[in-house]
Amino acid sequence: DTGVSQDPRHKITKRGQNVTFRCDPISEHNRLYWYRQTLGQGPEFLTYFQNEAQLEKSRLLSDRFSAERPKGSFSTLEIQRTEQGDSAMYLCASRDRGYGNTEAFFGQGTRLTVV
Amino acid sequence: QKEVEQNSGPLSVPEGAIASLNCTYSDRGSQSFFWYRQYSGKSPELIMSIYSNGDKEDGRFTAQLNKASQYVSLLIRDSQPSDSATYLCAVNYSNYQLIWGAGTKLIIKP
Numbered sequence: 001d002t003g004v005s006q007d008p009r010h011k012i013t014k015r016g017q018n019v020t021f022r023c024d025p026i027s028e029h030n031r032l033y034w035y036r037q038t039l040g041q042g043p044e045f046l047t048y049f050q051n052e053a054q055l056e057k058s059r060l061l062s063d064r065f066s067a068e069r070p071k072g073s074f075s076t077l078e079i080q081r082t083e084q085g086d087s088a089m090y091l092c093a094s095r096d097r098g099y100g101n102t103e104a105f106f107g108q109g110t111r112l113t114v115v
Numbered sequence: 116q117k118e119v120e121q122n123s124g125p126l127s128v129p130e131g132a133i134a135s136l137n138c139t140y141s142d143r144g145s146q147s148f149f150w151y152r153q154y155s156g157k158s159p160e161l162i163m164s165i166y167s168n169g170d171k172e173d174g175r176f177t178a179q180l181n182k183a184s185q186y187v188s189l190l191i192r193d194s195q196p197s198d199s200a201t202y203l204c205a206v207n208y209s210n211y212q213l214i215w216g217a218g219t220k221l222i223i224k225p
Contacts, residue, residue: 031211040123042203042215043159050211091158095211101147101166104205104213106158 002026006092006107013082013114020078021110025094027073033104034067034077035091043091049075082114117142119206121216130225134191138204138216141185147207148180148187152200153218159203163189194223 005024013019025032030051035043046065048056051072064082069075079086089111093104118141128134136150147166151159165171165178165187177190187206191198201218208214 033213040217042119042217045213045215048211055211089158101164101207103149103161103164105161109158111156 004092004094004105004107006090006110008110009108010111011113013112015084015114016081018078018080019082019112020076021090021092021112023075023077023092023094023107024073025075025092026096026105028096029094029105030072030097031095031102032069032075033093033095034075035093037089037091037109046077046090079112082112084114087112087114117206117208117212117214119204119214119216121202121204121219123217124220125222126219127222127224128194130194130196130223132194134194134198134221134223136189136191136202136204136219136221138187138189138206139185140187140204140206140214142206142208143182143185145182145185145206145208148178149205149207149213150176150178150187150189151203151205152198153203154200162202191221196223196225199223 007022032049034046049069064080067077089109092107096102150162153159163178171178175192179188203218204216
């Protein structure tokens with residue numbers, strides 16, 4: 001399977017714990033996005049990588065959220081000191097190089113539940 | 116503020132009829148437009164992309180783009196119960212920025 005892969009698919013954690021999610025994009029894609037989605041809403045942008053460079057991070061994102069893409073391949077998203085409001089589906093998407101026009105492909109998502 | 120607007124629905128359509136989903140966007144400089152389908156609890160799946168004014172057809176799906184009116188639509192012909200899902204419109208505003216609508220929930224009634 002050469003699609004976008006996310007791990008884990010589901011995560012239940014206690015409030016205050018740290019969690020880390022992983023995304024493996026389509027191999028030739030240099031652009032990678034993290035989104036958060038809650039019920040009835042569209043994907044909410046969290047951050048964007050072009051190769052290993054984090055070019056944009058949402059102003060809505062608190063300092064508890066951090067993301068890395070150390071070698072321009074896989075990416076991790078860490079949430080520190082989780083809160084119940086962090087419960088959501090976390091989506092990763094990748095796009096091929098090319099000015100703007102290429103389609104984004106999503107992984108299966110990681111559903112986070114903070115109890 | 117760049118915005119993408121969709122009617123949240125639900126839009127209820129009889130099986131076999133044409134479903135029409137609409138999306139408007141705020142920035143005239145947008146060049147690329149995408150429709151995604153999302154089943155409950157699943158991630159979005161690309162249906163179609165459109166870049167030029169006019170119609171683009173792919174099987175039962177037709178995307179329509181009118182840049183002058185800042186309007187993009189998706190038509191689904193011969194609607195099937197399996198088409199019941201939320202349809203998301205996404206607009207590319209820059210080299211990498213994708214702005215998403217909140218989605219329209221479509222229900223196909225057998």
